[in-house]
Structure formats: structure tokens, C-alpha cells
Amino acid sequence: MNLYNLYGLKMTHQEIANYRLASQKIFKMTQQTPQEIVRHLGAMQAQDYAMAKWAIGSRCDASEKSIEEAINSGEIIRTHILRPTWHFVAAEDIRWMLALSAPQVKKFTASAAKKYGFDDKKLDQTNSSIEKLLAGNNHLTRDEIMQELDIKKTSSQDFLSAVIMMNAELDGLVCNGRMKGKQITYALLDERVLKSEMKLTTEEALAKLAKRYFESHGPATLLDFSWWSGFSIAIIKSVINLIESELDSIEINNQKYWFRLDVIDIDNFHESVHFLPAFDEILISYKTREASILLEHQPKAFTNNGIFKPVILENGKVIGTWKRTIKKDHMKVETQFFTVTDEAKKSIVFEEIKHFENYLETKVIIE
Incomplete structure (x- = not known):
């Protein structure tokens, strides 16, 4: 147990800020690889590609070029996961994390696709066409894929193309491919990341995600984890008991904050x-x-x-x-x-x- 719980001390906002610097690998330069940084944090929001690379670089001694190499090689995957936005995820985590969060994010894509006349059947047919286009490590930009699918590039159709590709990501069909100059491409996930034999139940996967979050982002509350993961508080409360003994906690203003057991001494x-x-x-x-x-x-x-x-x-x-x-x-x-x-x-x-x-x-x- 930490000193705060042992002696009934209160943690201040400044101390929370300090602990978060340490848990997020910002406080002290680390010798970890870019992939290890991403794995530690679980998932890193990455819709701004250039800034997302610096989010990794600010936590380790790696150049922008070496981080891009890790992304191009498939060690780090950039895809839609957790919430309807881009994230970086370590290749070894992509499949279990996708299986866990895809059903909730697909509610967004399904609703958006229906506005353009794309139901589940039509999205599946589109996935089949995309799979044929990308087979054999053929990495294509979104515009190149849409051109082959005969979807015109207009302001409204551009949103449709984003929904189509996000759906393909959530189905585990595609992920980011190698950069083509400054353009982002898509590739088949199965050609980028080896299939995993690990099968987790929803409860096991959510507990694993929660432990990863609190150890890498703590001190943090259940509400923080709900926001980051996209899962409701009700679902999270049912899982926190599974990892309670593997984390430390402290209450501040009737809010419980969770963090790793071996947190750095203040x-x-x-x-x-x-x-x-x-x-x-x-x-x-x-x-x-x-x-x-x-x-x-x-x-x-x-x-x-x-x-x-x-x-x-x-x-x-x-x-x-x-x-x-x-x-x-x-x-x-x-x-x-x-x-x-x-x-x-x-x-x-x-x-x-x-x-x-x-x-x-x-x-x-x-x-």
C-alpha cells in the first residue's frame, strides 16, 4: 500500500500531475522503442499524424524517421479503435483490442453508412472488393480505393469513403499501409500482422485494457477510463473488481483514483x-x-x-x-x-x- 493510504495523507492536483508524468513516460527519458511506448500506453490518439509521431518521440529517444519506420513496417498500427478516431496501437495488441472495441464503434459507422444507402450487406460486399484490391501487399490510398469502387470524390461522398474505410478497419480487414510520400495508405491487416491464437472473453479483454490504462495513465478515475475507452461506467464498474488487487487507489473529494502499485516516489x-x-x-x-x-x-x-x-x-x-x-x-x-x-x-x-x-x-x- 502507498504512503497516502497508509497514513491517510491527501494527494494534491500537483502530485497527480507529477504521477501522470511518470506513468505516461514523460517525466524521464526512456530507452524503450517506439513500439514499446505505444504498447505501454495501450492506444495513443493519432488523428493528427505528424503530432502523433511526436507524442511517441517525446517519450523516448527516437527520431521522427525511426518512428515512421516502425509504422511503415507494421510494428505500430494506425487505425480506428476505441472511439471513432485514429489511434496508434502496438501490432501485438491490435487483434484483441479490435475485437473488444469494434462492436461499439461500429454503431457509429453503421448509422452513418445507412444515410448513404449502405446497409450491412452492402458494406460486406464493399469489403470483399477492397480485399481483392489490396491483396498481395498492394497498399493504396483512400482516393485510389474509392476510384476503383467508383465512388466519386465530392464533399458528401468523401465522408462516405471515410465511413467505408473505417468499417473495413473495424471488421479487421484493413489497417494503415506504408506511407506513399505524404499520403496515408491502407493495407490488409492479415498481411501486416500475424494472426494471434490468443482468445479473450469480453470481460477478460476489458479487464486487460483497464489495467493497461490505469498503469500507464494513472492516477485516473473510472470516469476518465470510460471517456478514453468508450465503454460505459456501468460496464467498467462490473470489471474493476477483477483487477482491484493489482492496482493502488486513493480517494480525493469522494472520487477514487486508480494507479499502478509501484508508482514512483513523489x-x-x-x-x-x-x-x-x-x-x-x-x-x-x-x-x-x-x-x-x-x-x-x-x-x-x-x-x-x-x-x-x-x-x-x-x-x-x-x-x-x-x-x-x-x-x-x-x-x-x-x-x-x-x-x-x-x-x-x-x-x-x-x-x-x-x-x-x-x-x-x-x-x-x-x-
Whole structure:
């Protein structure tokens, strides 16, 4: 049992923020591979492809090129899972995680497809056509696939094409293929990832997902896990008992927070600054985010319709945002702090950008 439970101490929001830095592999540089980082976190939101790669890179000593190689080789899979959005998932986790979450996400795709006259039968027929197109490691872009399916590229039909490909992903037929220049392609999942003999019941898979989440994102509540996983609180409550003995917990304001048993000692924390990408797990993976960002600053970091900006963290707290612009021979980074920041503090903050510079393998200039 941890010291908080043993002596009846209370955990503060600052301590929660510190623990999350450690559990999410942000606090200290790790020698883990990109695939190991993704596996540790379970699934990493990845609709912004460039930023999602930096989400991995900010947690390990890997360049953007090496992370892209892991994605192109199929060690890391980018697909729709958990919720109706893109995620990175380790290849070894894709099948059990897909089997668990696909039925709930398919409710969204089925509803959207029906608006275009695509029922289950027509979606299955379309899947068969897609399978023939991609067979033999033939990696194609969405536009190339739609052209072969004779689905015109219009604003309304573009949404239909997204639904068709998402349905094929959720059925375990396709996943991301190798990048074609800057274009994302699709490939057959069976040609990218070996089939697994492991069969889990829904209860076993949900318990495994929950344990993975709380160990990699904790301290976090059941409501946080519900938001991240897409499963209802009622379903989650029925499963948490299965892993209760494998986790630690503490109550704050009548809310129970769960985290890994061997969480790092709070005394080991030191001053730290981190430049994190848009849609990073440090914010997006929690339903409530007061531990990491003050309420009055939240509209500056993310919008009500779910757009998350790249953020600057100081000791686990969001203190500003940043954006990057690609130039011919360097990367320009512009920062915006929430409060007035003295130049001495700014220079310390800007020292952390060196990690981003190493990741990009190009010069970064801050303006």
C-alpha cells in the first residue's frame, strides 16, 4: 500500500500531475522503442499524424524517421479503435483490442453508412472488393480505393469513403499501409500482422485494457477510463473488481483514483519542462483535466468541439501553447504563455526544445 493510504495523507492536483508524468513516460527519458511506448500506453490518439509521431518521440529517444519506420513496417498500427478516431496501437495488441472495441464503434459507422444507402450487406460486399484490391501487399490510398469502387470524390461522398474505410478497419480487414510520400495508405491487416491464437472473453479483454490504462495513465478515475475507452461506467464498474488487487487507489473529494502499485516516489520528482503535441495523452485521455491545467486556461489549450493544441508543460502543468512552421532549412516554433513569463524562465523552457530538435534532426528556431 502507498504512503497516502497508509497514513491517510491527501494527494494534491500537483502530485497527480507529477504521477501522470511518470506513468505516461514523460517525466524521464526512456530507452524503450517506439513500439514499446505505444504498447505501454495501450492506444495513443493519432488523428493528427505528424503530432502523433511526436507524442511517441517525446517519450523516448527516437527520431521522427525511426518512428515512421516502425509504422511503415507494421510494428505500430494506425487505425480506428476505441472511439471513432485514429489511434496508434502496438501490432501485438491490435487483434484483441479490435475485437473488444469494434462492436461499439461500429454503431457509429453503421448509422452513418445507412444515410448513404449502405446497409450491412452492402458494406460486406464493399469489403470483399477492397480485399481483392489490396491483396498481395498492394497498399493504396483512400482516393485510389474509392476510384476503383467508383465512388466519386465530392464533399458528401468523401465522408462516405471515410465511413467505408473505417468499417473495413473495424471488421479487421484493413489497417494503415506504408506511407506513399505524404499520403496515408491502407493495407490488409492479415498481411501486416500475424494472426494471434490468443482468445479473450469480453470481460477478460476489458479487464486487460483497464489495467493497461490505469498503469500507464494513472492516477485516473473510472470516469476518465470510460471517456478514453468508450465503454460505459456501468460496464467498467462490473470489471474493476477483477483487477482491484493489482492496482493502488486513493480517494480525493469522494472520487477514487486508480494507479499502478509501484508508482514512483513523489520525493524523486524534480523541475521539468516538456513540449508536447496536439492531442497528447497527457490531456486528451482524461475526462476532467483540472490536475494538469487550470480551468481558466483550458479554452486556450482545447476547444469544446475537441481540437487540442500543442502544449508546454512545466512540472506537469500546462503553462502555454506552441505551434510549428516548416521552413526550408529549419523548423520555426512560436510560443504563447498563459501568463507573463520572465526571460530567465523562458530560456529554461526553451532548453527543452533540444529534444524536439534531435527528434526532427533539423534546427529549431523559437520566435
